[in-house]
Amino acid sequence: MSEIENLNPDPLLRDNVFINSVDYVIGLTRSNSVWPMTFGLACCAIEMMATGMSKYDLDRFGSGVFRATPRQADLMIVAGTVTHKMAPRVKRLYDQMPEPKYVIAMGGCVIRGGPYVKYGYHVLKGVDLIVPVDVYVPGCPPRPEALMEGLFEVQRLMRHETFLDRTRRRTKPELHVPT
Amino acid sequence: MALKRQEIHEIVKRKFGDAVLEDRAEAPEPFLLVRPDALESIATFCRDEATLRFDLLSAISGVDYPERSAIEVVYCLDSTAHNHWLVLKVSLPRQDPRVRTVENIWRTADWHERETYDLVGVVFEGHHNLVRILCPEDWEGHPLRKDYVMPESYRGIKNVVE
Numbered sequence: 001m002s003e004i005e006n007l008n009p010d011p012l013l014r015d016n017v018f019i020n021s022v023d024y025v026i027g028l029t030r031s032n033s034v035w036p037m038t039f040g041l042a043c044c045a046i047e048m049m050a051t052g053m054s055k056y057d058l059d060r061f062g063s064g065v066f067r068a069t070p071r072q073a074d075l076m077i078v079a080g081t082v083t084h085k086m087a088p089r090v091k092r093l094y095d096q097m098p099e100p101k102y103v104i105a106m107g108g109c110v111i112r113g114g115p116y117v118k119y120g121y122h123v124l125k126g127v128d129l130i131v132p133v134d135v136y137v138p139g140c141p142p143r144p145e146a147l148m149e150g151l152f153e154v155q156r157l158m159r160h161e162t163f164l165d166r167t168r169r170r171t172k173p174e175l176h177v178p179t
Numbered sequence: 180m181a182l183k184r185q186e187i188h189e190i191v192k193r194k195f196g197d198a199v200l201e202d203r204a205e206a207p208e209p210f211l212l213v214r215p216d217a218l219e220s221i222a223t224f225c226r227d228e229a230t231l232r233f234d235l236l237s238a239i240s241g242v243d244y245p246e247r248s249a250i251e252v253v254y255c256l257d258s259t260a261h262n263h264w265l266v267l268k269v270s271l272p273r274q275d276p277r278v279r280t281v282e283n284i285w286r287t288a289d290w291h292e293r294e295t296y297d298l299v300g301v302v303f304e305g306h307h308n309l310v311r312i313l314c315p316e317d318w319e320g321h322p323l324r325k326d327y328v329m330p331e332s333y334r335g336i337k338n339v340v341e
Contacts, residue, residue: 085315087336112340119329124336
């Protein structure tokens with residue numbers, strides 16, 4: 001605070017002007033306007049929709065704008081069982097999103113195959129085999145509160161990473177998926 | 180007028196006596212086991228006969244019986260006109276299960292037969308587009324066969340979790 005006082009000797013300015021790093025401000029604004037992609041695969045999507053509706057109201061955290069195109073989305077919530085047939089499509093949607101992008105793996109199926117882990121011949125055993133996942137939200141399906149906690153975790157990631165310095169930006173592993 | 184299952188079986192048997200291999204009208208889920216080569220004509224008869232009028236094919240299922248070395252295909256017929264129903268079965272050899280398509284009799288059979296082909300491997304002869312419907316096109320094997328082994332990987336993606 002003393003720094004700010006030094007920079008702003010004027011008492012009126014001191015109460016109204018805040019000084020901080022650009023990265024912090026960008027992080028704050030970015031984290032409060034996370035736009036998820038409209039995209040659901042199974043029953044988890046029902047819970048995701050409930051999270052967006054009035055009772056849980058994801059809009060309170062700036063994330064109610066579910067975009068109908070990956071090109072406008074920052075966050076992919078993979079909600080529901082990913083089958084092997086669907087996997088290349090999920091990967092393609094992820095590839096179409098602009099950087100920086102984030103992925104929430106929602107529910108047991110997406111994390112490690114869920115109930116299909118042993119005998120589900122057609123189910124992908126974890127979406128992290130095809131796209132890099134930032135936050136895992138367990139549950140079958142997770143309650144809206146759990147998904148919101150996952151979103152807060154993504155917001156926390158956004159606030160604590162540096163956005164402007166490309167060299168210090170978090171790199172994600174490239175995963176090979178035949179499409 | 181809705182007919183009892185016994186009466187429906189009698190009508191079919193009167194017309195196709197030698198083609199009906201087994202009549203289980205007293206079973207909890209009654210069915211008629213018919214000869215595969217007579218299936219098409221029996222199905223046509225069931226649809227067109229005024230007293231039967233099975234205008235809806237509600238399901239086709241394939242069942243694998245490795246111990247009998249047989250694959251059975253089950254046809255569930257419904258009559259929306261008379262509100263009665265009938266189950267037809269055919270038993271096919273497991274090595275080479277083939278039966279005539281019924282998609283020209285009930286158009287809904289198109290996708291049902293593709294599903295049965297995809298998952299159990301029954302070949303429906305005369306079907307206009309017998310390709311997989313649920314599994315990816317390049318999937319190997321028919322997953323609902325009892326001796327199906329889960330693939331270790333698919334297109335280079337590991338499919339087993341330790």
